Amino acid sequence: MITVRGLARRFTLRGRTVDAVKGIDFDVAAGELVGFLGPNGAGKTTTLRMLTTLLRPTGGTGTVAGCDLLTDPQGVRRNIGYVPQGGSTWPESKVAEEIELQARLYGLSRAEARRRGALLAERLDLAGLDQRPAKTLSGGQRRRLDIALGLVHEPALVFLDEPTTGLDPQSRANLWDHVRRMRAEQGMTVFLTTHYLDEADALCDRILVTDDGTIVAEGTPEELKARVSGDAVTVEVADRATEAASLAERLTGAHEVTVTADTVRFRVPRGDVALPELLRVLDGHGITMTSVKVNRPTLDDVFLGLTGRSLRDGETAPQAVEAAHAA
Numbered sequence: 001m002i003t004v005r006g007l008a009r010r011f012t013l014r015g016r017t018v019d020a021v022k023g024i025d026f027d028v029a030a031g032e033l034v035g036f037l038g039p040n041g042a043g044k045t046t047t048l049r050m051l052t053t054l055l056r057p058t059g060g061t062g063t064v065a066g067c068d069l070l071t072d073p074q075g076v077r078r079n080i081g082y083v084p085q086g087g088s089t090w091p092e093s094k095v096a097e098e099i100e101l102q103a104r105l106y107g108l109s110r111a112e113a114r115r116r117g118a119l120l121a122e123r124l125d126l127a128g129l130d131q132r133p134a135k136t137l138s139g140g141q142r143r144r145l146d147i148a149l150g151l152v153h154e155p156a157l158v159f160l161d162e163p164t165t166g167l168d169p170q171s172r173a174n175l176w177d178h179v180r181r182m183r184a185e186q187g188m189t190v191f192l193t194t195h196y197l198d199e200a201d202a203l204c205d206r207i208l209v210t211d212d213g214t215i216v217a218e219g220t221p222e223e224l225k226a227r228v229s230g231d232a233v234t235v236e237v238a239d240r241a242t243e244a245a246s247l248a249e250r251l252t253g254a255h256e257v258t259v260t261a262d263t264v265r266f267r268v269p270r271g272d273v274a275l276p277e278l279l280r281v282l283d284g285h286g287i288t289m290t291s292v293k294v295n296r297p298t299l300d301d302v303f304l305g306l307t308g309r310s311l312r313d314g315e316t317a318p319q320a321v322e323a324a325h326a327a
């Protein structure tokens with residue numbers, strides 16, 4: 001459904017060049033739900049804008065929904081849906097009007113536009129809101145309307161740019177359910193960008209991890225997390241932390257042991273198996289454990305291992321994107 005090779009985009013602004021996307025290669029199969037995960041400024045939106053023909057690549061080739069990105073951009077546009085980051089609704093327009101207008105823009109008859117509008121409103125939990133102006137909708141309802149607008153022409157492939165940014169946790173989880181259900185019911189391919197780890201983890205079949213214009217890792221959420229070797233154990237002790245660390249080091253499979261003040265950290269293949277053993281050993285040496293935490297590997301650990309930085313650093317400052325787009 002998507003194939004890109006060496007896709008690149010360089011911006012030149014007042015004599016300064018920015019290589020926002022540095023020649024990336026990837027494929028997306030029909031029916032897949034793929035996440036493009038990376039921190040702010042990694043090049044996600046630039047990639048998405050190239051794939052949706054809103055921005056011409058400065059390098060590389062690609063096929064999207066069966067059409068050549070460079071020689072047949074109109075074909076690409078006909079066959080895809082695109083839900084931009086800020087949405088595209090008019091604040092004063094009513095929900096039903098927005099959906100029908102969008103359908104008419106794709107050349108559908110008035111009757112067909114109404115039929116699809118009603119169907120999408122039903123599927124996206126917007127039924128009963130059809131006469132409400134868009135500006136009166138909640139954040140989650142507005143995002144669902146944005147998605148309805150992107151799906152009105154029943155595309156085989158839909159692009160969602162940061163679909164849940166700005167929503168509260170409950171509305172985010174609700175939107176994930178809708179995306180999953182739409183995918184299951186319509187069998188469409190979904191390509192979404194996100195800088196939320198939990199979103200990529202919960203929603204995506206496969207993740208492309210991106211940083212600084214390149215793809216640094218790719219796989220299912222489980223495959224990516226399996227790259228991090230083991231659970232992270234954090235133990236606080238009342239005293240003698242250095243001695244506790246050397247005892248932890250002797251546990252089967254323990255590695256990456258560090259100690260600071262009263263805290264010992266290490267990784268083991270199975271935290272739940274290591275804990276009783278550690279407790280016994282510490283007890284045997286008269287060291288009191290005051291707290292213990294076991295964390296399963298996260299996608300952030302994967303990113304940290306690959307780049308030495310945390311993905312979470314990019315979870316604030318969505319305004320930077322709007323500024324970049326306005327440029």
Ligand SMILES: Nc1ncnc2c1ncn2[C@@H]1O[C@H](COP(=O)(O)OP(=O)(O)OP(=O)(O)O)[C@@H](O)[C@H]1O
Pocket residue numbers: 011012013018019020038039040041042043044045046047195318320321324325327
């Ligand atoms: N029109 C532009 N002119 C100059 N530089 C740009 C332009 N658009 C994007 N950039 C730069 O390209 C880089 C990638 O930006 P992009 O918006 O693609 O990142 P992103 O991963 O989508 O970030 P976010 O998570 O904030 O949306 C950034 O350094 C950005 O400042």
